[in-house]
Amino acid sequence: MSNSLQNRMKGGLKRLLLPAGPRPRKLYFGPARGCVVTIDLQHSLRLYFGLYEKEIESYFRLLISPGDNCFDVGGQYGYDALILAKISSGRVVSFECDPPAAAEMRRTFSYNRYRVETVEAFVGSSGKPGFISLDEAAESWFVPDFIKMDIEGAEAEALRGARRILSERRPNMIIEVHGESIERECLGVLAEYDYGVEVVDRRTWLKEERPIEHNRWLICRGRGGGQGTKRL
16 A cells, blocks of 8 residues: 555545644643643644654753743644743743744743743844844843744754853753754854764654754753763
């Protein structure tokens, strides 16, 4: 049976068995267990069952300490921001450049008890209209103890806009990279600040569909000291 036929069959079963349309749902599985997130079960079943980006789940608890304040750069569903807030019990600022997504995130955060703020802006290295650098964000909110970043190829530019944060606070970070050249750029910036970096590949079991082939995570240890670069 071809992959395309299998995908059509799975899509048909989802439409037949699962309710359609996004709605707030309490999560009973995974690192965001107990949180309420707006989910369309026909499109986000992995997220509902706590399988979304399972590869990095354990690293959140490893790199975030109670009381940490966090930046979520590339908020999308608001799912990761809630994980950061749940683990840290600190403040979280979630940056999202897409207006409808930012509006949905605000509604999602209102269903939960955590201190999460949505900022509608592009994150980059310059102060041009509509953009904010992470150093500028630190001046407006707080200097983060932890940063999660997933911004579709703009990761290196965002790091270049965080020179002061990286040199003075050296927060732990999880950075999703989109492309080999972007990954090399990010590793170059991180090496300047003596970060220990662990490269985590996508899982092969229950593999998620990704728009590009080279798409994985950099686990960045700053405050905990550098341990070199290795690959899982």
